[in-house]
Amino acid sequence: MTVRKPGARFAGPVLGLALALALAPVACVVTVPVPTPEEPGPAPVPHVAWAGVRSSAFGIEPFPEPAQWARAVRAMAEPYPGSTPVAVWIVGRMNSPRTCRLEFPGDGISRPDIRFEDADKHERFLAAFDREGIAVFLQVEPAHADVKTLVDLVLGRYARHPCVIGFGVDVEWHREADRPGRGVPVDDGTGYLWESWVKAHDPSYRLFLKHWNPDWLCPDYRGDIVFVDDSQGVESADRLVREFEAWAERFRPNPVMFQIGYPRDKPWWGRLPDPPRTLGQAIAARVDQTCGLIWVDFTLRDVLPLR
Numbered sequence: 276m277t278v279r280k281p282g283a284r285f286a287g288p289v290l291g292l293a294l295a296l297a298l299a300p301v302a303c304v305v306t307v308p309v310p311t312p313e314e315p316g317p318a319p320v321p322h323v324a325w326a327g328v329r330s331s332a333f334g335i336e337p338f339p340e341p342a343q344w345a346r347a348v349r350a351m352a353e354p355y356p357g358s359t360p361v362a363v364w365i366v367g368r369m370n371s372p373r374t375c376r377l378e379f380p381g382d383g384i385s386r387p388d389i390r391f392e393d394a395d396k397h398e399r400f401l402a403a404f405d406r407e408g409i410a411v412f413l414q415v416e417p418a419h420a421d422v423k424t425l426v427d428l429v430l431g432r433y434a435r436h437p438c439v440i441g442f443g444v445d446v447e448w449h450r451e452a453d454r455p456g457r458g459v460p461v462d463d464g465t466g467y468l469w470e471s472w473v474k475a476h477d478p479s480y481r482l483f484l485k486h487w488n489p490d491w492l493c494p495d496y497r498g499d500i501v502f503v504d505d506s507q508g509v510e511s512a513d514r515l516v517r518e519f520e521a522w523a524e525r526f527r528p529n530p531v532m533f534q535i536g537y538p539r540d541k542p543w544w545g546r547l548p549d550p551p552r553t554l555g556q557a558i559a560a561r562v563d564q565t566c567g568l569i570w571v572d573f574t575l576r577d578v579l580p581l582r
Contacts, residue, residue, distance in 0.1 A: 325567035334572035341403030367415035416448035532567035
């Protein structure tokens with residue numbers, strides 16, 4: 276008599292079935308994921324060296340916080356991979372026809388045509404830009420103040436910040452009382468001296484000179500100067516771009532920079548899709564030397580993220 280162990284009742288048939296299944300050909304479908312093509316990012320625009328915004332005490336109210344400025348700067352730079360996010364940061368403004376007011380406390384020494392604030396308005400912003408990797412040109416509107424003194428006071432106070440890469444003069448306000456509405460032009464010798472005073476603080480620093488008329492800036496001397504055009508009040512984007520193209524050619528091979536976004540031009544730039552990107556790219560397409568694109572603070576809240 277054959278005795279079957281409990282649980283072994285169907286061992287024979289089940290094992291046979293298992294072997295049959297194991298030895299039978301099996302159709303195996305392997306799904307290989309196919310990568311989805313990524314959206315192409317912005318194409319590099321290597322000659323756009325700087326992109327960002329301008330700040331002034333009079334251009335925007337309420338004045339944004341450091342993180343808001345940083346967001347706006349980076350948004351302006353985003354369409355230009357490889358560019359340096361930058362702020363043109365006004366620290367000295369024309370306070371009267373002859374006086375420049377520096378927006379930080381003085382050292383107790385009285386200086387002709389220079390006034391000071393009781394508190395520093397810029398330290399916490401520059402400290403934030405140090406952390407954020409945002410570069411800064413410190414700018415003054417000199418009026419009749421001695422420019423060497425302004426250079427030494429401003430850079431003597433703020434050069435310790437890694438974000439600082441240079442010093443700028445808005446020539447429209449250079450001795451403006453002598454030439455109302457235009458300022459006194461900067462000749463070659465003056466441009467050379469101003470640049471040497473800036474580079475005495477750090478040889479890597481650059482001087483920029485700003486005006487809307489190229490005849491107001493060094494006729495022949497170029498050095499390492501950045502030439503900034505802040506024209507406004509033109510009738511169309513094409514007209515502005517053509518003017519900037521001529522400006523770049525005038526100061527070739529030096530770097531040039533363009534301030535855009537003025538309220539007087541909003542009737543036409545306000546109709547552009549994404550005005551900072553559209554207008555900036557139109558300029559970059561026509562100017563092929565090293566350049567910078569700067570949106571002014573007057574209309575910053577209209578076009579760039581601050582929150």
